[in-house]
Amino acid sequence: MMYLEDMRQGDRAMLGPVQVTREEALDFARKYDPQPFHLDDAAAAAHPFFGRLSISGWQTCALAMRMMVQEMQQKGMQSLGSPGIDSIRWRKPVYPGDSLTLEVETLEVKRSASRPEMGSARRRYVCRNQDGVDVMTMEGVVLYATRPAGGS
Amino acid sequence: MMYLEDMRQGDRAMLGPVQVTREEALDFARKYDPQPFHLDDAAAAAHPFFGRLSISGWQTCALAMRMMVQEMQQKGMQSLGSPGIDSIRWRKPVYPGDSLTLEVETLEVKRSASRPEMGSARRRYVCRNQDGVDVMTMEGVVLYATRPAGGS
Numbered sequence: 001m002m003y004l005e006d007m008r009q010g011d012r013a014m015l016g017p018v019q020v021t022r023e024e025a026l027d028f029a030r031k032y033d034p035q036p037f038h039l040d041d042a043a044a045a046a047h048p049f050f051g052r053l054s055i056s057g058w059q060t061c062a063l064a065m066r067m068m069v070q071e072m073q074q075k076g077m078q079s080l081g082s083p084g085i086d087s088i089r090w091r092k093p094v095y096p097g098d099s100l101t102l103e104v105e106t107l108e109v110k111r112s113a114s115r116p117e118m119g120s121a122r123r124r125y126v127c128r129n130q131d132g133v134d135v136m137t138m139e140g141v142v143l144y145a146t147r148p149a150g151g152s
Numbered sequence: 153m154m155y156l157e158d159m160r161q162g163d164r165a166m167l168g169p170v171q172v173t174r175e176e177a178l179d180f181a182r183k184y185d186p187q188p189f190h191l192d193d194a195a196a197a198a199h200p201f202f203g204r205l206s207i208s209g210w211q212t213c214a215l216a217m218r219m220m221v222q223e224m225q226q227k228g229m230q231s232l233g234s235p236g237i238d239s240i241r242w243r244k245p246v247y248p249g250d251s252l253t254l255e256v257e258t259l260e261v262k263r264s265a266s267r268p269e270m271g272s273a274r275r276r277y278v279c280r281n282q283d284g285v286d287v288m289t290m291e292g293v294v295l296y297a298t299r300p301a302g303g304s
Contacts, residue, residue, distance in 0.1 A: 028214075031214070031218070032214035032215065032217050032218050033214070033217045033218070033221060034218075034221055035221055035224070035230070035231065035233075036230070037233070047232065047233075048232060048269075048270070049232070049233065050233070056214075056217070057233070057234065058210065058213050058214045058217050059214075061210050061213065062180075062183070062184035062185070062208075062210045062211075062214070063184065065184050065185045065208070065210050066183070066184050066185070066186075069185060069186055069187055072187070078187070078188070079187065080199065080200060080201070081187075081189070081199075081201065081202070081209070081242070082209065082242060083241065083242060084239065084240050084241040084242055085237065085239070085240040086238070086239060087236065087237070087238060087239075088236050088237040088240075088292075089235065089236040090233070090234060090235060090236055115200075117200075118200070140240075
C-alpha cells in the first residue's frame with residue numbers, strides 16, 4: 001500500500017491505452033452531451049473544427065480518470081478523492097476508436113496542516129492520441145492518506 | 153436562433169433539475185471511476201468525507217453539461233464547443249437520487265480577433281443539490297458563432 005509519503009515531486013507515469021467505440025461515444029453523448037456534433041455525422045462534418053463525429057470532452061476527462069484509477073490499482077495506491085481541477089484544455093478533437101494514453105507528472109506534494117492524516121498532490125496530465133498529438137491537458141489536486149502512525 | 157451578439161455579461165439562467173439513479177451512478181463508476189468509495193457502500197461509509205456511496209465528480213460535470221445543453225435547446229442556441237475549463241471545485245459529495253440544479257452566469261463576452269465568425273463567453277456555474285447546498289462550482293469558456301452577415 002502506498003501513502004502520501006511515497007509520492008515525490010517529479011514522479012511520472014505513462015498510463016493507458018484506452019479506447020471508446022462509436023457506440024460508447026454516442027451513448028455518453030445521448031445521456032450527457034447531446035450537442036449535434038457529438039451525435040450526428042453531418043453536423044460534425046459541418047463544424048469548424050471537428051470534421052467528423054467527436055466524443056464529448058467530458059468523456060475524455062472520464063477516460064483520463066479511468067487511467068488514473070488504473071495507476072492506483074497498479075501501484076497499490078488509494079486516493080481520497082479530489083477537491084478540484086485548476087485547468088482543463090481540450091486541445092484537439094477525440095474521435096471514436098482513438099487510442100488514448102495519459103502522462104502524469106507530480107508537481108508538488110503537501111501534508112495537510114489541519115488534517116495530518118492526509119495530504120495532497122498537485123498533478124499535471126497530458127492525454128495523447130495514437131499519433132502522439134496532445135488532445136487534452138489538465139492540472140488538478142488529489143488527496144491521499146498519510147502513513148498511519150506505527151504502520152509500515 | 154441565438155448568436156454570440158445575443159449574449160450579455162450578467163446574463164443568468166437556472167437549469168435543471170436532473171438526477172441519477174444508484175444504477176446509473178454505479179454504471180458510470182464501473183466504466184470510468186472504479187474507486188472503492190464510488191462502488192461499494194462499506195468503503196464509502198469508511199471514507200473521511202463521503203459517508204455513503206457518492207457519484208464520481210466527473211459524472212457531476214457530465215450532468216452539469218446535460219443542463220447546459222438543456223439551456224441551449226430552450227434558447228435556440230448552439231455552442232461550437234469549449235476550449236477548456238479554468239476551475240472545477242467539488243465542494244460536497246453528490247449522492248445517487250440527489251436532484252441537481254445549475255445556475256449559470258455569463259461573466260464576459262468576446263468576439264474573436266482572428267476568427268470573426270465566432271467568439272467566446274466566459275461563464276461561471278454553481279451546481280446545487282435539493283437542499284440548496286453548492287456541490288460543485290466551475291468556470292470555463294464556451295465558443296459561439298457570431299450572427300452571419302446579412303442574417304437576422
